[in-house]
Amino acid sequence: MKKKILIRIGSLRHGGAEKVLVTFLKNLSPDKYEIDLLLNLYSGKYLKDVPSWINIYYLNKGEMITTNRPQDIPEKVFRVIYQTILKKFPKLLYKFILPQKIYDIEFAAIHGMADEILNSPIKSSKKIVWIHNDLSNIPEYTNERLKSFFEFDRILVISEKINQLFLDLAISENEKKKVVRIYNPIDVEEIKRLAKRPCDLPKIENELTFVSIGTVFPQKGFDRLLRAHRRLLDKGFKHQVWIVGDGYDFPNIKKLVDELQINDTAHLIGFKENPYPYFIKSDYYILSSRYEGYPTVLFEAMTLAKPIIATDVSGVREMLNDGELGHIIENSEEAIYDGLKYFIQHPEEAKKYQQNIEAKALPFELSNAVNSIEKYLND
Template sequence: MKKKILIRIGSLRHGGAEKVLVTFLQNLPKDKYEIDLLLNLYSGKYLAEIPSWINVLYLNKGEMITTNRLQDLPVKAFRVLYQKILKMFPSLLYQFILKEKKYDIEFAAIHGMRDEILNSPLKLSKKIVWIHNDLKKTEFHNYTEEEFRKFFGFDKIMVISEKIEKDFKILAINEKEKQKIVRIYNPLDTEEILLKSEVGSQKLEVENLKNEVAVFVSVGTVFPQKGFDRLLKVHKQLLDEGLEHKILILGDGYDFENIKRLKEELEVSETATLLGFIDNPYPYFKKADFYILSSRYEGFPTVLFEALTLKKKIIATDVSGVREMLVDGKLGLIVENSEAGIYEGMKQALQNAESFKDYEQNLEDYKMPFNLKNSVSTIIKIIDDL
């Protein structure tokens, strides 16, 4: 008999956790499980990539509202209230939206769905959570030790980096709790990345990709975590010092207008381009000289996996997952997690490009351990063994 699984996530907008979930679902055997995927908001580019055999349910429908325009407030308020009521009274959700279905497994695909899964009225279901972020960072200030401990209510805690694994193991009070923690590399498809990097790569009509000067590309959802504000400030500082180069930022998010405004305030519109969301960013990766990760915090940055696959020269801030992915600095330049660190890294790239030759050489011979098949097999085994 097929195992019945409920998976919960906010939406399927562009993001690392969303991409990873969809890749995982695409590689599941369809005759083995019966899956309901419940979204808070039926929205996002990855909706079209969900396999047809998976049943997609939702609480609200429509695009995410990231502004506070007067005309949007009633819909925004309704969504928040509706989700809050269903969170407070989960029996209503399970009765009316999930039609009183009994699940064998309930799966929080991101840490933010912790309480929704743990408060399920289905006491006999096995519960899994997938942690994609370094919750010890100050941005997750509400994750006190007590908050961390709540995750041990799950039967399995899947984590995506060595750093996150250590954080949880320190808080485990016995061997049983330690056994709940399992580190799994994100399932990502190297073949897809390589194939897509070739699509339309001759037709990139972006001024910033005319390589008279070095081009730095950065990709991610545009919000403060990604540090695009400090990337632009460093860009301006280096230009003022006479070090010519260009910046290309691909991505969208609630902070997009703020970053756009900052670009104008810094008067770098001629040298920095915000392209917004691009369905296939890989040809831009390929064409740029350097990939730069300016993040303030991460869990295990998916985007670095993509940059490694395309054998890019990499500069990355020292956040969770980076040392693991870049093999302690053998595959790319790891800089201090600060504006000063980003400045030093970019300056080195511009003044001493030769210093990146060793990284390129190491990448040529490097076989990545992030194997799609192995990752999917590991998660399937966890599901089957529960």
């Protein structure tokens, strides 16, 4: 008999958690599961990648509204009120939006959906949350709020640091058993295949290129990267910076590029459905984040044997094997400056990291990761 599963996520835009969820769904069997995917907002580049056998439901349709233009405000207000009502009165949601099923499992695919799953009127379902971020870095997640996650039957976490955070908060052996460390599924063969496609941005000859890929949020530290880039140019270190991604902070980052007068050397490429040719075309990968949960993009960089510089945020030491597989720097703008400068001045050191990556068996093979998550669906 198929398990009936409800999965909730905000949308399927271009974040890491969204991509990981779709990769996971593509590797599940319709013979074993009956899955309803509920989106707060029916939008996103990954919608087309959801397998056809999965039922998609949504609260609102259309793109995310990130501005306060007068013409957008009525729709923005309506969405907030409508979603707030459904969150406060979940029985309305389960009666009128969903097909009135009794689910075996209800799954919050990101931590932001935790309350919605815990407030489900279906009390018999097993409840699972998938945590992709180090919540200790987010002010509103106090210890008391973090402890509320123990109301779930399983807490899936993607890094050892997040795992330890919850183990330290657990007050019983039963709570500790709820916390499960898993790897995000990465489709290595697909990444290698997509990376072979043409790159539409020419590389400047005799100038090293650093690429960074991610949703353009303040969390990603692209502002710090660009200021460090400007300082290096002022010191005579010629190089290029490519930022691949989009997000609500994109206009601010574009404004910063203009203010720093780096339009010729810093390229804001926007969202690309296939970012992997930019990995191949560049010389180095730079992670400038202020905080992360477990930056899956580093595994993608390693899949393509790209030398890495990364700020010392959650997951990085674990992923880069304490610096064996990449250059780990302090979490500051000054350290980003020093890291870029180090690779520019010491390309032979970057080559050593590349050789270490190529010699290493990487731990995120697709079937193993999918199987580890399925284990907790079937348990």
